[in-house]
Amino acid sequence: MKLNAKREEKSVHLLRQGRLQYIDIKEILVGDILSVQIGDMLQIDGILIEGSEILMDESSVTGESDLIKK
Numbered sequence: 001m002k003l004n005a006k007r008e009e010k011s012v013h014l015l016r017q018g019r020l021q022y023i024d025i026k027e028i029l030v031g032d033i034l035s036v037q038i039g040d041m042l043q044i045d046g047i048l049i050e051g052s053e054i055l056m057d058e059s060s061v062t063g064e065s066d067l068i069k070k
Helices: 003-008
Strands: 011-016 019-024 033-035 055-057 067-069
Touching: none
Parallel strands: none
Antiparallel strands: 011 019, 011 033, 055 067
16 A cells, blocks of 8 residues: 555544444545544534534635634
């Protein structure tokens, strides 16, 4: 396995069909509820159900390089 391919492998905790699972980020489906942990960096769109001290990098959308507090 190439080093870059290994680096791109990312898994997340999510709630699907009432069960907590740990799956590859490429297998996320509409309706899954992610459990985002400290330090997780995800490139997804979604709705934040609950959280605190959330910082977002919106540079690809806004051009601003600063993290945005949510």
